[in-house]
Amino acid sequence: MNPHPLLLALLLTLAASCAAPEEGVASAPPGPPQVATLGVATGSPSGALAKECGLEFKVRWVGRVIDALDAGGPAERAGLRVGDVIVSADGVRLFSQDDLDDLLRVSEPGQSISLQVLRSDDSEPEPVSIEVTLGSRVVAAAAHEPLRWQYASLAQLPLTLGAAREKHKRVLVGLSGAET
Numbered sequence: 420m421n422p423h424p425l426l427l428a429l430l431l432t433l434a435a436s437c438a439a440p441e442e443g444v445a446s447a448p449p450g451p452p453q454v455a456t457l458g459v460a461t462g463s464p465s466g467a468l469a470k471e472c473g474l475e476f477k478v479r480w481v482g483r484v485i486d487a488l489d490a491g492g493p494a495e496r497a498g499l500r501v502g503d504v505i506v507s508a509d510g511v512r513l514f515s516q517d518d519l520d521d522l523l524r525v526s527e528p529g530q531s532i533s534l535q536v537l538r539s540d541d542s543e544p545e546p547v548s549i550e551v552t553l554g555s556r557v558v559a560a561a562a563h564e565p566l567r568w569q570y571a572s573l574a575q576l577p578l579t580l581g582a583a584r585e586k587h588k589r590v591l592v593g594l595s596g597a598e599t
Contacts, residue, residue: 506535523553
């Protein structure tokens with residue numbers, strides 16, 4: 420049995436369109452995979468610092484104290500300093516390093532994010548908004564496999580789902596932890 424020539428042409432066209440990259444869509448650059456980085460190491464605020472800064476308590480203190488900055492990194496270039504307290508990133512309150520890591524997982528190098536920061540020098544009693552353009556860091560290929568599991572707080576759920584939707588990923592949501 421020979422297939423009809425039009426059917427064969429249609430199948431070949433479909434196969435070619437699936438294999439060819441879309442016009443105007445850049446392919447991934449060669450080289451090791453890269454992920455977004457803020458260039459900070461953070462820690463939990465002490466109870467005394469949290470009270471002094473007037474931080475909110477919701478199971479844990481809100482905010483991440485900057486313990487160290489990458490020299491010349493994105494946070495340092497934006498003017499952040501050791502001792503500053505990052506209260507939120509892109510509107511998401513930060514309770515733990517995982518919250519910050521989750522935001523970075525769904526962000527791209529070169530993307531700008533807005534941080535609400537309490538300054539360490541007490542120059543501003545209220546958080547100030549600081550825009551930071553994220554940098555990039557190289558990761559091992561195995562660490563950058565297609566996203567299969569992602570942790571996100573309830574506050575980050577819309578951001579996480581939006582990123583998955585943009586990348587045409589299917590999402591299964593499960594709730595656990597102190598926020599549920």
